[in-house]
Amino acid sequence: MDLGIAGKSAIVCAASKGLGKGCAMALAREGVAVTINARGAEALEATAGEIRDETGMPVAAVACDVTSEAGRAELLAACPDPDILINNAGGPPAGDFRNFDLADWQAAVNGNMLTPIELIKATVDGMIGRGFGRIVNITSAAVRSPIDELCLSNGARCGLTGFVAGLSRKTVANNVTINNLLPGPFDTDRLRGNIAHRAGAAGISEAEMAAKAAANNPAGRFGTAEEFGAACAFLCSVHTGFITGQQILMDGGAFPGTM
Numbered sequence: 530m531d532l533g534i535a536g537k538s539a540i541v542c543a544a545s546k547g548l549g550k551g552c553a554m555a556l557a558r559e560g561v562a563v564t565i566n567a568r569g570a571e572a573l574e575a576t577a578g579e580i581r582d583e584t585g586m587p588v589a590a591v592a593c594d595v596t597s598e599a600g601r602a603e604l605l606a607a608c609p610d611p612d613i614l615i616n617n618a619g620g621p622p623a624g625d626f627r628n629f630d631l632a633d634w635q636a637a638v639n640g641n642m643l644t645p646i647e648l649i650k651a652t653v654d655g656m657i658g659r660g661f662g663r664i665v666n667i668t669s670a671a672v673r674s675p676i677d678e679l680c681l682s683n684g685a686r687c688g689l690t691g692f693v694a695g696l697s698r699k700t701v702a703n704n705v706t707i708n709n710l711l712p713g714p715f716d717t718d719r720l721r722g723n724i725a726h727r728a729g730a731a732g733i734s735e736a737e738m739a740a741k742a743a744a745n746n747p748a749g750r751f752g753t754a755e756e757f758g759a760a761c762a763f764l765c766s767v768h769t770g771f772i773t774g775q776q777i778l779m780d781g782g783a784f785p786g787t788m
């Protein structure tokens with residue numbers, strides 16, 4: 530299927546590794562000029578080079594912290610009028626809520642709720658004016674079904690979900706859609722960090738915990754960043770103007786509900 534987005538531009542946040550990188554690569558494969566971001570310049574430049582080599586598309590790389598106002602300003606200066614915005618940032622740390630203080634909560638809310646809202650605010654009116662826009666927020670399966678040790682993520686991401694539920698109904702008439710992609714377990718650095726936390730708590734090795742977690746998923750494995758990116762690119766296509774405000778869960782069937 531031709532996704533119809535060749536020649537469009539995209540900002541993909543937090544994209545030197547993992548799910549963000551998967552999305553950036555998938556969009557570039559469709560002919561989208563991507564502006565990617567992460568804090569670490571070395572890994573970011575390496576990813577930019579990889580995407581250019583594979584797709585032949587121009588890739589701008591902006592090394593900054595997307596959760597800071599200055600970082601977002603830098604990113605928007607590099608791509609002021611994106612047709613596509615993929616919101617993403619590192620997830621908050623795992624732990625018992627009794628051990629988190631107000632600053633931990635403020636950091637989680639800033640990174641996983643307010644940062645995407647600020648970037649939406651900066652870009653959505655331009656998209657409305659041009660009659661095309663696709664915004665995808667990378668959130669988490671924790672929005673659908675809370676994960677014990679990820680209380681910061683459970684809380685902060687639901688705030689973003691609530692905001693998007695309202696706004697996405699206001700923009701769709703102008704062909705600007707806003708959807709959330711909810712990753713379950715994907716094989717990335719982030720997942721390996723969470724597995725290490727759970728392995729420590731259970732007193733077993735990381736390899737054992739990873740094997741157990743993969744076996745417990747109905748698919749018998751973790752998802753890949755490439756699969757995630759492909760779904761994201763489809764949501765950004767010209768064919769999805771009637772899909773907005775949705776929580777699209779990619780978890781190998783782990784959530785056991787009928788709907």
Ligand code: NAP
Binds near residue numbers: 543569669713
């Ligand atoms: P990852 O493999 O650890 O990659 C994270 C990427 O984000 C890296 O490129 C990292 O680069 C960048 N990043 C982190 N903090 C940033 C910041 N403040 N500003 C700019 N870039 C930043 O993680 P992932 O698995 O792709 O996860 C992406 C998101 O999905 C996270 O919020 C995670 O919690 C969520 N999620 C993941 C899973 C999973 O199974 N993988 C499941 C549910 C939810 P730098 O460190 O150099 O900045």
